[in-house]
Amino acid sequence: MNMTTQDNGLGWLGIVRLGLVQTALGAIVVLTTSTMNRVMVVELALPAMLPGALVALHYAVQMLRPRLGYGSDVGGRRTPWIIGGMALLALGGLGASAATALMGSHLAAGVALAVLSFLVIGVGVGAAGTSLLTLLAKQVAPGRRGAAATIVWMMMIVGFIITAATVGHFLDPFTPLRLVAITACVSATAFLLTLVAVRGIEARRDSAATGGASVAARVPDGSTQPFRAALTEVWADPKARRFTIFVFMSMLAYSAQDLILEPFAGMVFGYTPGESTKLAGLQNGGVLLGMLVVAVATTLGRRGRRFGSLAAWTVGGCISSAVALALLVVGGHAGGDWPLKPTVFFLGASNGAFAVAAIGSMMALAGDGQPSREGIRMGLWGASQAIAFGAGGFVGAVLSDAIRALSGSVVTGYTTVFAIEAVLFIAAAVLAGRIGMAANAAAAATRDQTRRTGADAGSGFKAGLAPGLNGR
Numbered sequence: 001m002n003m004t005t006q007d008n009g010l011g012w013l014g015i016v017r018l019g020l021v022q023t024a025l026g027a028i029v030v031l032t033t034s035t036m037n038r039v040m041v042v043e044l045a046l047p048a049m050l051p052g053a054l055v056a057l058h059y060a061v062q063m064l065r066p067r068l069g070y071g072s073d074v075g076g077r078r079t080p081w082i083i084g085g086m087a088l089l090a091l092g093g094l095g096a097s098a099a100t101a102l103m104g105s106h107l108a109a110g111v112a113l114a115v116l117s118f119l120v121i122g123v124g125v126g127a128a129g130t131s132l133l134t135l136l137a138k139q140v141a142p143g144r145r146g147a148a149a150t151i152v153w154m155m156m157i158v159g160f161i162i163t164a165a166t167v168g169h170f171l172d173p174f175t176p177l178r179l180v181a182i183t184a185c186v187s188a189t190a191f192l193l194t195l196v197a198v199r200g201i202e203a204r205r206d207s208a209a210t211g212g213a214s215v216a217a218r219v220p221d222g223s224t225q226p227f228r229a230a231l232t233e234v235w236a237d238p239k240a241r242r243f244t245i246f247v248f249m250s251m252l253a254y255s256a257q258d259l260i261l262e263p264f265a266g267m268v269f270g271y272t273p274g275e276s277t278k279l280a281g282l283q284n285g286g287v288l289l290g291m292l293v294v295a296v297a298t299t300l301g302r303r304g305r306r307f308g309s310l311a312a313w314t315v316g317g318c319i320s321s322a323v324a325l326a327l328l329v330v331g332g333h334a335g336g337d338w339p340l341k342p343t344v345f346f347l348g349a350s351n352g353a354f355a356v357a358a359i360g361s362m363m364a365l366a367g368d369g370q371p372s373r374e375g376i377r378m379g380l381w382g383a384s385q386a387i388a389f390g391a392g393g394f395v396g397a398v399l400s401d402a403i404r405a406l407s408g409s410v411v412t413g414y415t416t417v418f419a420i421e422a423v424l425f426i427a428a429a430v431l432a433g434r435i436g437m438a439a440n441a442a443a444a445a446t447r448d449q450t451r452r453t454g455a456d457a458g459s460g461f462k463a464g465l466a467p468g469l470n471g472r
Contacts, residue, residue, distance in 0.1 A: 009141030010201075015148045019155035020197040021082060021132050024190035025125065026159030028093040031183055032058070032121055035167060036100045043174060044103055050111070052394075054096075054118045059390030061122030062383055066234075068127045069134060069379025070227045073372050078135040079198045085128030086194040090187035092120035097183035101176030126382065128194075134378045135202065137363035146298025146310050149359040150291045157288075227376075234376050239435055243365055246431045248384040250318060250358060253424035254351055255392025256417060257325075260400050261344070264414040268332055269340055279344055286348025290317070291356040293349075298360065310360040311432065317354025318429035324350050325422040332415040354425075361432075396421075 010018075037051040072081045095117030103110030132152075140148045163186060170182055225233075234240050261283070262276040271279065294313050324347035331338035362381050366374045396417050404413025 009144060010136075010139040010148075012144075014201055015136070015140060015144070015151055016155075017197045017201060018132060018136060019152040021086070021128065021194050022152045022156040023159035023162075024086060024193045024197075025089065025128060026156035027163040027186055027190045028089050029121075029125065030160045030163050031167065031186060032093055032096045032118070034164070035171070036096055036179075039100055039174075039179065040103065044100075046103065054114055056390050056394070057115065058118045058122040058125070059386045061119050062126040062386035064123060065126045065130045065379035065383040065386070066231055066376050067227055067379070068123075069130045069375030069377070069382075070230055071375070072131045072134060073230075073375040076372070077202060078131040078138075078375070079202045081131035082128050082135070082198055083194060085124045085126070085131065086191050087124070088120050089124030089128060090191045092117045092122075092124055093187045094180070094184055095120065097180045101180050104176055126379075126386075130375065130379045130382050133359070133363060133382070134366060134375045137366035137374055137378065139202075140363065142364060144299060145360040145363045146313070146357065147295040149356045149363065150295035153291060153356055153359065154288065230373065230376055231380075234373055234380060239365065239368065240377055240380065242431055242435050243362070244380055244384045246428050246435065247358070247362070247381050248388045249424050249431070250354065250428035251385045251388035252392045252395070253321070253421040253428065254355065255389045256396030256399075256421050256424075257347075258393040259397040260414055260417060264328075264332070265340065265344075267410050268414065269336055269338075279341065282341055283344045283348035286345040286350075287352035287355075290349035290352025290354075294353050294356050294360075298357075310357050310364060311435075313353055313357035314361050315429045315432045317350055317352075317357050318425045318432060320350035321347065321354055322422040322425035322429070325418045325425065328418045329415040329422070332411045332418070358432075365435075 033055050037055070040046045040051045041048050068081065068085075072078050075081075096114060099110045099112075099114035099117055101110075102113060136148055136152065137145075167182055167186065171178060235244075262271075262280055265271040265276045265279050266273070294310075294317075298310055298313065324343060327343045328347070331340060331343055362378065366378045399420070400413045400417045402413075403416045404410055407413065
């Protein structure tokens with residue numbers, strides 16, 4: 001009976017509850033990377049380089065994700081790390097708002113406090129985000145991983161939207177003290193929401209999986225191995241290493257367009273600021289559609305393994321994204337008659353499908369290999385993603401400016417970057433395909449070995465029972 005509970009994995013309500021953690025995380029992050037960014041540049045008239053460097057700092061410190069994931073592996077539980085990470089994030093967000101307010105009167109002290117606060121924010125995001133995805137990877141059934149990835153991602157976007165709308169309403173008329181007060185309310189609410197979301201969820205699942213045995217009495221295999229040795233062991237796994245490179249390449253291509261797509265629409269197609277903003281909204285609508293399609297396909301299409309395969313959607317999303325970027329290259333040289341809006345919507349849908357399938361694949365691969373290494377694997381991939389996101393927008397913008405200066409052509413500057421992104425996506429698709437083929441070959445070998453073992457033992461019952469225990 002308990003085995004059935006475990007095989008079914010975490011229910012939809014439990015997945016939504018954990019998605020609330022992403023909502024809380026998104027609520028604080030959007031304040032620090034968007035609202036405070038604007039206040040520093042507009043209200044305080046500071047160089048845009050300052051908030052840009054602070055945001056980059058919060059990404060850079062997420063290189064600690066593997067170490068944070070290892071910590072949760074050693075303890076065998078993820079919820080304390082989620083709660084601790086959200087506590088740090090809430091404190092960091094509050095500190096960032098206080099630093100922003102302080103910059104108006106004491107710039108040096110405000111910047112120093114901001115640096116410390118954004119370091120804390122990065123550690124908090126890394127601890128909470130890595131442990132949340134690891135918990136989902138361990139407790140969500142394979143057939144629901146695509147939908148689970150979509151749910152938690154979309155709930156993070158909901159956190160962005162709700163916070164932006166609410167804070168925008170209460171922040172006017174602006175004062176530094178009002179910013180600090182609102183940030184304190186958002187941070188406290190986000191932390192309380194996290195406590196409610198994770199309360200008891202891991203304990204109940206562990207109890208069901210162990211038949212009521214104490215979780216504290218179970219020590220994960222190999223959990224006492226030093227961090228450096230554990231990281232070396234994970235990196236030595238070809239599949240984990242290739243997937244790390246895949247995540248970096250694909251996410252770099254995914255994020256390199258962030259800062260240049262709207263300027264491209266304005267300078268090449270003559271879009272006004274309002275029209276280019278609407279274009280960005282159209283792209284985000286495509287992202288949501290792509291995510292929903294993958295969620296439905298991987299949940300309802302489980303019997304048709306090709307159609308419902310996260311690996312197939314990951315590869316397909318990369319190829320589709322490359323095609324969309326190639327169309328932008330053609331459109332840039334074709335000029336004003338090119339259907340830019342459908343192209344950008346197609347790009348958004350392709351990116352959304354790829355992104356959520358990649359996260360689902362990440363969850364599927366986290367438990368593959370040496371036991372009790374799920375957190376360190378997820379941390380390694382999370383660090384790769386964070387570095388790519390932190391570098392992508394900056395690299396794309398700098399590269400487009402440099403090529404435009406060398407070539408003397410605005411169109412060439414933008415389209416060259418789009419072309420490089422397309423090549424990165426194709427390379428990522430090839431790498432993802434190889435990872436998928438290797439995984440399929442290993443699974444087939446395991447099934448063959450199981451059948452041979454069953455035949456040698458003369459036990460048809462044992463051979464027939466093994467697939468059922470694995471939830472297939």
